[in-house]
Amino acid sequence: NVKDGSNQRVLSVEYGLPTANQIAGFTLELTDLAGFTGYAELNVNHRFRQYPNPRRRTHYTASDESQAWILNLSRVSRPWFGYIEAYGVDAGYTTAFDVVDETGNIDYARTLQRYEFVDDNDDQDRRPDWRRKGWGFGDLEIFPGWDENNDFVSDFNQNDNEVSPNRVPDYDEPFLRFHTDRPDLLYGVDMNHNGWVDRFENDEVADYPYRSDRKGYNVYGGLYLHPDVRLTIGRLDERQLVAEGENSASYLLLTADHQIGPSGRLRLFQDLRRVHDSIADDLVQWLQLPNTRGDLVPVLDPLAAPDTWINTTWIGWKVEPIPGLRLDNKAKWQFHHQLDEHRRLVLRGLRDQASFLGLVNKAEYRMNLGSVSLIPAWKSELLRRTPVLLRDARQLESAQLLMVLARVPVMHRSFLEGGLEYEIFTQLRNPRPPGAEDSFRGTVAALQLGNISDYLGYRLTTLVGLQVTRRHFEIEGTQTNTRGFLTVYAGVEP
Structure with missing residues (x-):
């Protein structure tokens, strides 16, 4: 010192x-x-x-x-x-x-x-x-x-x-x-x-x-x-x-x-x-x-x-x-x-x-x-x-998905598309880890109408449709969501 x-x-x-x-x-x-x-x-x-x-x-x-x-x-x-x-x-x-x-x-x-x-x-x-x-x-x-x-x-x-x-x-x-x-x-x-x-x-x-x-x-x-x-x-x-x-x-x-x-x-x-x-x-x-x-x-x-x-x-x-x-x-x-x-x-x-x-x-x-x-x-x-x-936290879960898609031409440049999806999600951890999802069964149905046309040199793709999602949880019960959409894409083709 x-x-x-x-x-x-x-x-x-x-x-x-x-x-x-x-x-x-x-x-x-x-x-x-x-x-x-x-x-x-x-x-x-x-x-x-x-x-x-x-x-x-x-x-x-x-x-x-x-x-x-x-x-x-x-x-x-x-x-x-x-x-x-x-x-x-x-x-x-x-x-x-x-x-x-x-x-x-x-x-x-x-x-x-x-x-x-x-x-x-x-x-x-x-x-x-x-x-x-x-x-x-x-x-x-x-x-x-x-x-x-x-x-x-x-x-x-x-x-x-x-x-x-x-x-x-x-x-x-x-x-x-x-x-x-x-x-x-x-x-x-x-x-x-x-x-x-x-x-x-x-x-x-x-x-x-x-x-x-x-x-x-x-x-x-x-x-x-x-x-x-x-x-x-x-x-x-x-x-x-x-x-x-x-x-x-x-x-x-x-x-x-x-x-x-x-x-x-x-x-x-x-x-x-x-x-x-x-x-x-x-x-x-x-x-x-x-x-x-x-x-x-x-x-x-x-x-x-x-x-x-x-x-x-x-x-x-x-x-x-x-x-x-x-x-x-x-x-x-x-x-x-x-x-x-x-x-x-x-x-x-x-x-x-x-x-x-x-x-x-x-x-x-x-x-x-x-x-x-x-x-x-x-x-x-x-x-x-x-x-x-x-x-x-540990994680253990499984999911089974069944799906069917269909497409039908309506007119020369229009088409109708539909889909049905069924999901079985199983949470295999008990108790459920924080932030993880509960087990549920869900169904999604969607229908979409599409049209392809030409406008002022552009190729327009128009999509309009509706989607309905329904999920049934073991604890929270049933949830239903509905979503509609309208989308227009404009592009140029060589």
Whole structure:
């Protein structure tokens, strides 16, 4: 406890305002050299600043240097293949530069005044995701991998638009839900182990090949057991340079996509891995919460795999055994088995074992009775979920859906469409989890008249109809909703 001031000292800090950001680098590409393909890149980032002293004409300067490098090499010699990648991105590496505003001041919290060399565009559309200098609009609707038809509308809410917002996702909307399955049934590789398939992730950082403050490698190899079946064994080891986190995994992948006859298709995705993950990869994901069109919601990485076996199995089978009859079956099973001590898991808020099981079976038959087109259909859905986090409730529910659609031409350019849908929803958890629906039986009837006409060079499509929904809940009784609609679409055909 020194009180005479003998421990005083002067700390020197190289403070300054940013004056320049420079990135210099080179790349080396290798194409088919003895069967090998490779790529190497090294970038050196210098950030310059000066101390703002109005009394001096020559200012004190300082600079920081950071590096980013990547290296990958691959070779395919059927049935064998191999791939290795190594990378390192310093924590201070940045392609952003803060510039002064109209008053000559720098506000580091005002991201709009930041100039970026590399954009953040996770959905790879025509608009960068963030609002920055030179591009102030940004992108408010970001759903990577959920727009396979490239119409800038989520594949799970195709009826939504600015003029007529739709607050019911397609997998819950009558008649549309037969063809649209929940995003929970999607599958893919999750290499950062944050609970989201990598190709569906959206973040708020520039689109580097790898995140900053990371260094590691990923190596895998395998063989084709069949032209349509591929087996892969690999090892991932990634470290943080400053934060000292780690993400490592030993994994085995088995994928298959096989055509069965002229109308059948069998797909398989099997992923088994041992994971140690302590790196938080937080996201901002597009979620459609109840009674909303959907919005970007921060999603924190639960760090659910400190020492964990993770298995993901997905099987899909489509077939048309006879003309007009289409069968579609999907199954997804995901399982987490924690190897850490129970006490430590409880402190982290994690369950010893977590799982998800989703089963979907669909059948439809398309037939024509004279001028009438008729489509009877059936869909069965079972969801069972034991979440990784202790605070989240378990889920177990099933739904059976019977549907029939009919279409009758009325005149040359008019048609009448009708549909009847009957649903049996069963809540298999007792007591019912908070926020979950009670068991019910529901009926939906809809009738729609459509007309297609030409007007002043435009092709007009007019739809007018009525929909009646009736649900009988075990506890709340019967609810009836009626909805009428009139819609006119105008388009131009080449």
